[in-house]
Amino acid sequence: MYKAPVEEIAFTLNHVAGLADALEIGRFGDLSADLVEAILEEAGRFAGNEMAPLGEIGDKQGACLTDGKVKTPDGWPELYRHWREGGWNGLTAPEAYGGQNLPHMLNVAALEMWNSASMAFALAPTLTMGAIEALVAHGSDALKEKYLAKLVSGEWTGTMNLTEPHAGSDLGVLKTRAERSDDGTYRIFGQKIFITWGEHDAADNIIHLVLARLPDAPAGTRGISLFLVPKFLVGDDGSLEARNDVFCHSIEHKLGIHGSPTCTMIYGDGKYSPGNEEDKGAIGWLIGEENKGLACMFTMMNNARLAVGMQGVAIAEAATQKAVAFAKERTQGKAPGWSGEGMSPIIDHPDIARTLITMKALTQGARAICYACAHATDMSHHAEGDEARHWTERAALLTPIAKSFATDAGVDVASLGIQVHGGMGFIEETGAARYLRDARIAPIYEGTNGIQAIDLVTRKLPLSSGDQVRGFIGELKEIADKISASNNTAFGETGDRLRAAIAALETATGWLLDTQAAGRTADALAGATPYQRLFGLVLTGCYLAKGALVAVDNGGPEKRVALCRFMAENLLAETSALKDRVVSGAASLQAARSILA
Amino acid sequence: MYKAPVEEIAFTLNHVAGLADALEIGRFGDLSADLVEAILEEAGRFAGNEMAPLGEIGDKQGACLTDGKVKTPDGWPELYRHWREGGWNGLTAPEAYGGQNLPHMLNVAALEMWNSASMAFALAPTLTMGAIEALVAHGSDALKEKYLAKLVSGEWTGTMNLTEPHAGSDLGVLKTRAERSDDGTYRIFGQKIFITWGEHDAADNIIHLVLARLPDAPAGTRGISLFLVPKFLVGDDGSLEARNDVFCHSIEHKLGIHGSPTCTMIYGDGKYSPGNEEDKGAIGWLIGEENKGLACMFTMMNNARLAVGMQGVAIAEAATQKAVAFAKERTQGKAPGWSGEGMSPIIDHPDIARTLITMKALTQGARAICYACAHATDMSHHAEGDEARHWTERAALLTPIAKSFATDAGVDVASLGIQVHGGMGFIEETGAARYLRDARIAPIYEGTNGIQAIDLVTRKLPLSSGDQVRGFIGELKEIADKISASNNTAFGETGDRLRAAIAALETATGWLLDTQAAGRTADALAGATPYQRLFGLVLTGCYLAKGALVAVDNGGPEKRVALCRFMAENLLAETSALKDRVVSGAASLQAARSILA
Structure with missing residues (x-):
């Protein structure tokens, strides 16, 4: 059973992602290291003891529509x-609405633990947090007054209604329509699919945020507006009134996250309309301005993508814990050098050890990247002027890497976890297969990892004319230099390996910037996914090294040094191949397209 | 829906794996190219039209125990x-028992098609073929006479009973016991798990091959005997008599291959015994000699492992077909250079194209490796003396690579296939997820891929003191040289890339041989899995190149050249990283073991 790695989480937050320094200089007001620790401890206790057992049940039973x-x-x-009464839903929400206004880093760390315990369950609050963020940033005072407190407390949950059957990655073609009503509200008509927690029995009301198009809206993405559509209409005193004209038509039969209802939602087909023709349609309230709905979504996109990245970290952590425990228990054969009675624990076989250490390295690297991304967001909110812009850019640059690298790690680590279990891994009761089934959606939703790569290459690399990414690479070089300067033989070749990997990243980055500047977009995009992985691997190597340096300074255990060295000497060599694909893979890809005709 | 790629299969058999040359010189008697083509066509028709639709139903319903x-x-x-009446079960079986005595290459090609249509279904005959092979090689004349014809016709199916709860990869510790009976038969007592198609309603009798230990057997793997235990006893006239004392206690709830019953079998607990104490136990007949059971299993292990490799090829092929079809149909966004109305088919987006072409390269590479392995087996059966020894060694060398590379490709390609489908890929009705669920067992059973790597490094590389593998590498170099000598610019950098990859393989091979010779087994095993993948990638590059050269000679389409160039310029760079892991990854792995304590 999952046990929250509170110490590892705290170490990564504080010493790799930058929380300790930020607390030290009072960047987050009077938030103390002690309070951070207490919050993490309590989240870990709740996730491990109360949520994880129900996560297993949820996978078996799934959600049912009747x-x-x-x-x-x-x-x-x-x-x-029980969870929302613990105040977990409002960690980062404004105090004015009952939230605790804590840094995102803490919420991201807590999200990791909820998702390790049950990704399907954690999706409910993840969506609610997104709705809160959109309302805080763009909602009118009246909407905030009526809805925010209940969303922050978690008494009501929120949803995001974007996808339609023909409109997934490309929202510009969505067809759900909104009509203006005389009273300033709108009437919404249409069908939305893949709506996570669109209908359920765990909260009194559900607040749907819905993208739709006004009759006179411009075509494409500039003609999309965002509406708030409650399941039950809400009176001025906050009481629940009539059912709004929206319902769940069906739920999906999915590979994983069985406990999370994935709903097809129908708006305005008359099922709950009062009967007279004029009043047809689900009643909605505009969020932000007309035709600016996509901009409203963009403000929360970074956090939503990071939240999905945390699902990858969470599954990787849980899958690794399970595999390590199994490999210590299970005996089979005799490992080289085994001198005990009978069979060795399989953890002693080099191939199993290599697999488990790879799982640990990917998990900790993904965690560090995600936390660093959250840190950048927090810093951007607690800084001004150029500094704020710098951190905003850093968060923007890190987001696609965090989302894609962590979710790929979730899938890869879960798959390796099955392998470690041997035949037992294929049996559902073992629980290892569930991690792969759950993890597999994360590289897809909230922008596929391919789309993250396009975003990284075409929008994030050019930030500040490339200075943001170049500055970042400069920081990474400093970490590599510190490793070399430490003259600690336990690091092995880590310094040289890191420098080579960073050089590969630098070359690939320069090539992509130049290639785009020359207008060769297709060539740049051909290598976008290999580049994204290259960046993630380099960051993993550097962040593990950063943590190892702190551990050495504190006279800490050699384990961090050993893991960082394994990463450098076993997994970083791939960066050279990835760089090669970026800078010289496009021609053969173009030539090979004929194969697909 | 799956459509068998008969032309591609025939091309790979003939021009990459060596069938055409063997037919030309009459190596397989009077077998003609026309007959080969007719067999493949008919198998393809049956797999696509009759088996594939029932494969989907089988996944949904699964097998049930009542x-x-x-x-x-x-x-x-x-x-x-219907399938067995087509004569498919006995393609390679001896004519004396109703088989067709055809080369293994043909059966392997047919197995690919059955497994693409339904891996769960194809497991039944796969196990039967293994039982036939063991009986042919080691059974007494009486056993052959009584059982072989019905197994070859497929009227009865066969099973392999190896695994016990504590004995998976390590069979030396199995506990199922066999007692000698006065009449020359044996009585079997014990529990076996993970018995594929151990009980079912599709055949009149089930012939279990069971590993068990005699009371006076030596400890470990040298004390295991192999027994034939029929579900129903068989009279001298071939009629079915009393039920034997073996039954299916439970079936597993698995991630995939739902239609294939994975049974826990109980032998000799009295459920079907005649009642008197002396007659307890399931009645079994010895196959081969006492205490030589594991040797009997080894004779069929190469073919069984290759059959599992074919499952990987099969799933990769089916998943690729599905993803390509979806990517042509689905429109979303505008790809670079898109000038059509509305949205582009997603196949035009560079990232999707890269993904699909990668899937094709891995699929065709895995297919070529497996067919080449089957070819080596066939040649070993149709040659004598040194030549036979050479081909036996070649098959032995190729088997772990075929099994592991193809099954890893099955998982990777199926996972990429889900990704291409976006959100639809996660919905079970789409069918893409089933491929990943089914594929995930193949890297595990019939020897995990980690165990294949140990086998490759410790047993196969040393064959003929390393001359077998060195000779093979020499052949690969000739292919690379031919590409360069062709002076065909459509190959791009293929020649150089292949040479670099082969050089990496050569270096890693030499290092592994030297390291083992120096007694540093743990260091060699640390890099066994990266080495195995390195070998598979190099073979993929070389076999795609070999096919492309033939296509060019025949004035054929440029597609093979383009795919081989994509493989060389996009996927082969990984070989350098893998070589690096083999020759310099062990130290950091050893150092990092403390992490797992």
Whole structure:
């Protein structure tokens, strides 16, 4: 059973991602290291003891739809109530609405633990947090007054309604329509698919945020507006009134996250309309300005993508814990050098050890990248002028890497975890297969990892004319130089390996900037995904090294040094191949397209 | 829906794996190219039209156990009867028992098609073929006479009973016991797990091959004997008599291959015993000699492992077909250079094209490696003296690479296939997820891929003191040289890239041989899995190049050249990183073991 790695999480937050320094200089007000630790401890306790057991049940039972009502797995409504009563839903929300206004880093760390315990369950608050963020940034005072406190407390949950059958990655073609009503509200008509927690029995009301198009809207992405559409209309005193004309038509039968209802939502087909023709449609309220709906979504996109990245970290952590425990317990054959009685624990076989250490390196690297991304967001909110711009850019640069590298790591580590279990890994009762099933959605939703790569190459590398990424690479070089300067033989070749990997990143970065400047977009995009992985591997190497340096300074255990060396000497060589694909893979890809005709 | 790639299969058999040359010189008697083509066409038709639709149904329904009886999915018993009546079960079996005595290459190609249509279904005959092979090689004349014809026709199916809860990769510790009976038969007592198609409703009798230990057997792997234990006892006239004392206690709830019943079999607990104490136990007949059971298993291990490799090829092919079809149909966004109306087909986006071409390269490489392995087996059966020894060694060398590379490709390609489908890939009805669920077992069973790597490094590289592998590498160099000598600019850098990859393989091979010779087994094993993948990638590059050279000679389409160039310029760079891991990864792995303590 999952046990939250609170110490590792705290170390990464503080010493790799930068929280300790920020606390030291009072960047986050009077937030103390002690309070951070207490929050992490309590989150870890809740995730391990209360959530994880129900996560298994949720996978087995799944969510069920009967007569338009979704029943979540046994115990989930109670678990949700218990969880929100702990105040976890509003960690980063404004104090004015009952939130705790804490740094995102803390929420991201907590999200890791919720997702390790049950990714399907954690999706409910993840979506609610997104709705809160959109409302805080773009909602009118009236909307905030009516909805925010209940969303922050978690009494009501939120959803995001973007996708339609023909409009997934490309939202410009969505068809859901909104009509203006005389009273200043709108009427929404249309069908939305893949709506996570679109209907359920764990909260009294569900607040849908819906992208739709006004009749006179411009075509494409500039003609999309964002609306708030509650499941139950809300009176001025906050009481629940009539059912709005929106319902769940069906839920999906999915590979994983079975406990999370993935709903097709129908707006305005008359099922709940009062009957008279004029009043047809689900009643919605505009968020932000007309036709600026996509901009509203963009403000929360970084956090949403990072939240999905945390799902990858979370699954990787849980899968690694399970595999290590199994490999210590299971005996089979005799490992080289084994002198004990009978069979060796399989963890002693070099191939199993290599697999498990690879899982640990990818997990800790993904965690560090995600936390660093959250740190950049926090810093951008607590700084001004050029410094704020710098951190905003850093968060923007890190987001696609965090999302893609961590979610790929989730899938890869979960798959390796199955392999470590041998035949038992294929049996559902073992629980290792569930991690792969759950993890597999994360590289897809919230922008596929291919789209993250396009975003990274075409929008993030050019930030500040490339100075942002170049500056970042400069910081990474300093870490590599510190390793070399440490003259600590336990690091092996780590310094040289890091420098070579960073050089590969620098070359690939320069090539991509030049190639785009020359207008050769297709050539740049051909290598976008290999580049994104290259960046993630280099960051993993550097962040593990950064942590190892701190551990050495503190006279800490050699384990961090050993893991960082394994990363450098075993996994970083791939960076050279990836660089090669970026700078010289495009021609053969173009030539090979005929194969697909 | 899956359509068998008969032309591609025939091309690979003939021009990459060596069938055309062997037919030309009459190596396989009067077998003609026309007959080969006719067999492949008919297998393709059956797989695509009759088997594939029932494969989907089988995944949804799964196998069910009620009152000790296993019900296979709707239509499967009829499908099985239809299939075996086509004579497919006995393609390679001896003519004396109703088989067709055809080369293994043909059966392997057919297995690919059955497994693409339904891996769960194809497991039944795969196990039967293994039982036939063991009986032919080691059974007494009486056993052959009684059982072989019905197994070859497929009227009865066969199983392999190896695994016990504590004995998976390490069979030396198995506990199932066999006691000698006065009449020359044996009584078997014990529990076996993970028995594929151990019980079902598609055949009249099931012939279990069971590993067990005699009371006076030596400890470990030298004390294991192999027994034939029929579900129903068989009279001298071939009629079915009393039920033997073996039954299916439970079936597993698995990630994939739902239609294939994975059974826990109980031998000799009295459920079907005649009642008197002396007659307890399932009645079994010895195959081969006492205590030589594992040697009997080894004779069929190469073919069994290759058959699992074919599952990887098969899933990769089916997943690729599905993803390509979806990517042509689905439109989203505008690809660079898109000038059409509305949205582009997603296949035009560089990242999707790169993904699909990668899937094709891995699939065709895995296929070529597996077919080449089958060819080596066939040649070893149709040659004598040194030549036979050479081909036996070649098959032995290729087997772990074929099994591991192809099954890893199955998982990787299936996972990429889900990614191409976006959100739809996660929905079970789409069918892409099933491929990943099914594929995930193949790197595990019939010897995990980690165990294949140990086998490759410790047993196969030293064959003929390393001359076998060195000779093979020499052949690969000739292919690379031919590419360079062709002076065909369409090959791009293929010649140089191949040479570099082969050089990496040569270096890693030499290092592994030297390191083992120096007694540093743990260091050699640390890099066994990276080495195995390195070998598979190099073979993929070389076999795609070999096919491309033939296509050019025949004035054929440029597609093979383009795919081989993509492989060389995009995927072969990884070989350098893998070589690096082999020759310099062990130290950091040893140092990092403390992490797992």
